[in-house]
Amino acid sequence: MTELHPGPELGSPAAEPSDASAGGDGPTRLIGLDRGDFARLIEGLGEKRFRAGQLWAWVYGRGLEDFDGMTTLAKPFRARLKAVCSLERPVAAEVRLSADTTRKWLFRFADGELAETVFIPNEERGSLCISSQVGCTLNCRFCHTGTQRLVRNLEAGEIVGQLMAARDAIGEWGLRSQDRMITNIVMMGMGEPLYNYDNVAKALRIIMDPEGLSISKRRITLSTAGVVPMMARCGEELGVNLAVSLHAVSDDIRDELVPLNRKYPIEELLAACRAYPGVHNARRITFEYVMLKGINDSPADARALVRLLKGIPAKTNLIPFNPWPGAPYECSSEAAIATFARIVNDGGLSAPVRTPRGRDILAACGQLKTASERKRRGGARSGAAPPGAPLGAPGPDR
Ligand code: SAH
Secondary structure (H helix, E strand, C coil): CCCCCCCHHHCCCCCCCCCCCCCCCCCEECCCCCHHHHHHHHHHCCCCCHHHHHHHHHHHHCCCCCCCCCCCCCHHHHHHHHHHEECCCCEEEEEEECCCCCEEEEEECCCCCEEEEEEEECCCCEEEECCCEECCCCCCCCCCHHHCCCCEECCHHHHHHHHHHHHHHHCCCCCCHHHCCCCEEEECCCCCHHHCHHHHHHHHHHHHCCCCCCCCHHHEEEEECCCHHHHHHHHHHCCCEEEEECCCCCHHHHHHHCHHHHCCCHHHHHHHHHCCCCCECCECEEEEEEEECCCCCCHHHHHHHHHHCCCCCEEEEEEECCCCCCCCCCECCHHHHHHHHHHHHHCCCCCCECCCCCHHHCCCCCCCCCCCCCCCCCCCCCCCCCCCHHHCCCCCCC
């Protein structure tokens, strides 16, 4: 069963998360099952234990889409697997390619819900930006996804499935890690990964397994708007890099931009950053800072940012605001961004300005949104308050 972690003020999503990876009468979906699940499955089928490892390598290491090619498994066993299991991934309902080569997939899951995944190739690496939820509870004022209510959490299999479907599309199964195009994973797509922690953690453990998808924790970054109580666990259990969507240096501005700040204000958030397990100078926390004209982009803000992050092994990422239809903000001027970056740099923090990627296909940071809507359900809880509503600030284009 999926666990949802919205705080009480954020409202508890009424929709029961549908478990797309198991249950029901259909075949068992292998994608999203972990090592323990594989062992139990193999045992249940009356096979020897080591077969679980072989199956694992075919499924996650080689990415096979059917059982026939699993030549280390006896034919009758393959037939049995075929009868009771599936290797289904999310289906690409739409693929868009940006002029700058960024690629965006609109993935459809088994129940018809939609989420987006973005591949951002660079000279020296390629990042796959993965979604953790359909919609989002956070309602950040400058974020397009924030105007879409949370529909549901993604299951572990749907999170892993985004990577597997991207590997299918790019055709890089069986390549050595140094030859792959998708080298890094960023949990920066739709949703708040720390509000879907169990599924995200299960998915990331599968992704990190060296005999499977094999992307190391050093190459995985999880971004959070600041779900303070979950941060330590994320560091201890997963050890992935952390990015924090800071975006403002005072609580009154951050309350507006990131309503979650009313629950976990800046001081608490930064205390959790200082305590983030495994953080040190060679492994810094990235603070994301969206540049909004006249809101958070003054030289005084830049100086305050330097003061605020003092003592934290930190780097900043200045993100020019990416516009979307109906957005209530504008991007800061180039001159304002340059001045801001210089002050932060002079303060001893690395402050690269992120070049927007995929803006022409609405694939840049904060531009993701799908047509999935929360279904109205019968019964007492139907039409429950939209998550985030009690915090005010409904999305601007609702
Ligand atoms: N909920 C998580 C994961 C989303 S990451 C989080 O908030 O960190 C998406 C990143 O893009 C966040 O840093 C978010 O604040 C930023 N973002 C959202 N809308 C944006 C926009 N319109 N322009 C630039 N960055 C934006």
